[in-house]
Amino acid sequence: MNASKLPHAVPSIFAQMSQLAAQHGALNLSQGFPSFNAATELKNLAANAIMEDHNQYAPMMGIPSLRIAISRMIQEEHGAMYHPDQEICITNGATQAIFTALQATIFKGDEVIIFTPAYDCYEPAITLAGGVPVPIPMSLPDFKIDWDLVKKAITSRTKMIVINSPHNPSGTLLTDEDMVQLESIVTHHNLYVLSDEVYEHMVFDDHQHNSACRYLGLKERSFITGSFGKTFHVTGWKLGYCLAPASMMHEFVKVHQQVVFCVTRPLQHATAQYLQTPSHYRDLRQFYQRKRDLFLQLIENSNFAFKPTQSSYFQLLDYSAISDDGNIAFAKALTINHKIASIPISVFMQGKDPKMLRFCFAKTDEELVAAAKILNEL
Numbered sequence: 363m364n365a366s367k368l369p370h371a372v373p374s375i376f377a378q379m380s381q382l383a384a385q386h387g388a389l390n391l392s393q394g395f396p397s398f399n400a401a402t403e404l405k406n407l408a409a410n411a412i413m414e415d416h417n418q419y420a421p422m423m424g425i426p427s428l429r430i431a432i433s434r435m436i437q438e439e440h441g442a443m444y445h446p447d448q449e450i451c452i453t454n455g456a457t458q459a460i461f462t463a464l465q466a467t468i469f470k471g472d473e474v475i476i477f478t479p480a481y482d483c484y485e486p487a488i489t490l491a492g493g494v495p496v497p498i499p500m501s502l503p504d505f506k507i508d509w510d511l512v513k514k515a516i517t518s519r520t521k522m523i524v525i526n527s528p529h530n531p532s533g534t535l536l537t538d539e540d541m542v543q544l545e546s547i548v549t550h551h552n553l554y555v556l557s558d559e560v561y562e563h564m565v566f567d568d569h570q571h572n573s574a575c576r577y578l579g580l581k582e583r584s585f586i587t588g589s590f591g592k593t594f595h596v597t598g599w600k601l602g603y604c605l606a607p608a609s610m611m612h613e614f615v616k617v618h619q620q621v622v623f624c625v626t627r628p629l630q631h632a633t634a635q636y637l638q639t640p641s642h643y644r645d646l647r648q649f650y651q652r653k654r655d656l657f658l659q660l661i662e663n664s665n666f667a668f669k670p671t672q673s674s675y676f677q678l679l680d681y682s683a684i685s686d687d688g689n690i691a692f693a694k695a696l697t698i699n700h701k702i703a704s705i706p707i708s709v710f711m712q713g714k715d716p717k718m719l720r721f722c723f724a725k726t727d728e729e730l731v732a733a734a735k736i737l738n739e740l
């Protein structure tokens with residue numbers, strides 16, 4: 363048997379915690395997925411697409427109407443132009459877009475900067491591409507990036523910087539100042555950017571999502587990834603997209619062709635039609651802000667400490683007033699003994715164990731009430 367390419371890989375914490383929740387009959391606020399149904403209109407569009415026999419292979423980069431709809435959405439949201447024929451590719455979720463972008467650009471020994479806590483697919487995808495992940499810890503408890511640390515971490519082998527805003531698990535957003543700093547660093551060192559923006563439409567209060575496509579110096583060197591699973595409450599559809607300038611997309615598509623060739627066609631038709639109504643994604647803000655506010659109002663007198671999350675459908679809760687246990691032990695105990703599952707964020711940040719758990723509030727109001735009842739008793 364050859365050596366493992368991913369010797370340290372274990373089943374993801376999302377799978378582990380969801381399984382533990384099922385095993386112990388716990389409320390599952392761990393893995394990020396909505397517990398409520400997708401819109402009937404969207405489901406009808408998908409059913410119709412299948413019945414209308416849109417069931418054969420899609421064009422490699424995705425059906426034109428979906429790429430045109432994405433191009434328009436990005437133009438309207440951010441004022442940035444991506445050509446539907448050359449600069450947009452439909453992928454099997456953002457996960458495949460991330461993997462493909464790394465395979466297309468990273469050569470053996472290339473260094474890729476990531477910020478920890480980092481979403482769990484970045485590091486293995488960099489490693490499989492032959493690259494070397496260079497983790498830079500975000501400052502705690504505010505989850506900010508220290509750009510001086512980034513400058514110091516850059517070597518002659520640095521090839522790319524991966525950012526994730528809105529950020530999983532903290533829900534923080536990169537500010538305009540952050541993006542300008544990043545732009546100056548990557549243009550000076552001629553680096554690629556992979557900007558994972560899957561929670562692009564879930565931004566609360568008066569916060570703004572500063573997409574990489576809003577900054578010229580970033581747009582011309584960024585792969586930007588999005589996910590309809592998040593936006594339309596259909597994580598099981600695994601439908602996402604990648605935006606990149608034509609020359610970068612050219613290389614991306616060479617890999618995409620070999621990894622999946624193309625992705626599910628009927629769901630592309632449904633999504634393209636559903637995107638024709640901008641309120642379907644624009645209203646997501648209000649929808650999730652109401653859920654966040656409900657959840658936080660219900661636990662305001664609990665022993666957990668928190669700052670309302672700025673974006674995403676995740677809320678971090680600090681349990682230092684409740685227990686001295688480490689993150690993983692506390693998350694497991696909550697699941698087994700108190701029947702509520704969350705994500706211990708220490709798994710995304712080697713060597714650190716902040717007393718914070720991530721709770722997903724993409725749940726029915728009844729589940730949020732039930733979750734709060736448990737949390738208030740701790």
Ligand code: PMP
Nearest residue numbers: 455456457481530560589591602
């Ligand atoms: N990036 C982040 C930050 C995520 O949270 C997720 C999924 N939850 C993904 C990428 C993957 O998205 P998809 O399900 O579309 O593959």
Ligand code: GLN
Nearest residue numbers: 376377392393394395530
């Ligand atoms: N992205 C989801 C989360 O952060 C999980 C997706 C997965 O299970 N791979 O919870």
